[in-house]
Amino acid sequence: MSHINNPMEIYKLLNGSNCKECNEQTCLAFAVAVFKEKKPIHACPHLDKKVLEQYGGVVEKPNTVDEYKAEAIEMLKRKISLIDLSKAAQRLGARFSDNRLTIKIFGKKFSIDTRGNLSSEVHINAYMVVPALNYILNGSGKSPQGNWITFRELKGGPSRYAHFQQRCEKPLKRLADTYTDLFKDMLEIFDGKKIVSNIDSDISIILHPLPLFPIMICYWKPEEGLESALHIYFDASSDDNLDIESNYTLNEGIALMFEKIALHHGAQNQ
Ligand code: SF4
Known part of the structure; x- marks a missing residue:
């Protein structure tokens, strides 16, 4: 950010439409957020490549998804080192002892200390760490309500739904069609629960990627003339506990993880 001196210089790069797709109310609010390093400039989907390249120094465009995640993690760790972690633990109803806050990601312990150092029971990949x-x-600490809503009903969901389908629901549906142990494995690995939901799916499972952020995955088997379907549902309190970008990242991570597991299974079964 060295050669940017004020938010107006960032604002001038934006299209001024105030379309809110970056989750800010206005382009100006977004420019301020970027200036304060609260948001990366590429969170505005309307910047053209030339602008990004020209302002490469400002944007610090990472080369790979992993680098981007690593950068995001570092930034979040720094932010966490600046807050009162014991208060955060109270807000979230999480454990706080020995200067560390502990939550469970898919039932596995994950901790961060007051200096921003992370530790976890098992390896937790970047797709989970950023949302965590x-x-x-x-997170507001609001308890789940038990009312399930779709991704499109979440704040910022409609404009991201096409991506969500492409990167999260469709890959999982394809897996569920061919890899019959998918849900059994999900339940085991992720400490999930099979439930009878009021949605008339053939299979419904609930997972807890984060303590107050459950997701429900429902699958409809193919029937004569009807394709199978898979949808992921969220608790009505989700917007209070996790932003839409993190939600997307988390679900993308789940899909990628199971694609890998399924590949591994395929290799074993041959
Ligand atoms: S997404 Fe871009 S154009 Fe839309 S409000 Fe945000 S900054 Fe402005």
């Missing part, structure tokens, strides 16, 4: 840190920073 955002949850610790911004």
Whole structure:
């Protein structure tokens, strides 16, 4: 950010439409958020490549998804080191002892200390760490309501739904069609629960990627003339505990993880 001196210089790069797709109310609010390093500039989907390249120094465009995640993690760790972690633990109803806050990601312990150092029971990949840190920073602590809603009903959901379908629901549906142990494995690995839901799916499972952020995955088997379907539902309190970007990242991570597991299974069964 060295050669940017004020938010107006960032604002000038934006299209001024105030379309809110970056989750800010206005382009100006977004410019301020970028200036304060609360948001990466590429969170505005309307910047053209030339602008991004020209302002490469400002944007610090990472080369790979992993680098981007690593950067995001570092930024979030720094932010967490600046907050009162014991208060955050109270807000989230999480454990706080020995200067560390502990939550469970899919039932596995994950901790961060007051200096921003992370530790976890098992390896937790970047797709989970970014949402977990955002949850610790911004989660309201509101308890799940037990009312399930779709991704499109979440704040910022409609404009991201096409991506969500493409990167999260469709890959899982394809897996569920061919890999019959998918849900059994999900329940085992992720400490989930099979339930009878009021949605008339053939299979419904509930997972807890984060303590106050459950998701329900429903699958309809193919029937004569009807394709199978898979949808992921969220608790009505989700917007209070996790932002839409983190939600998307988390579900993308789940889909990627199971694609890997299924590949591994396929290799074993041959
Ligand atoms: S997404 Fe871009 S154009 Fe839309 S409000 Fe945000 S900054 Fe402005």
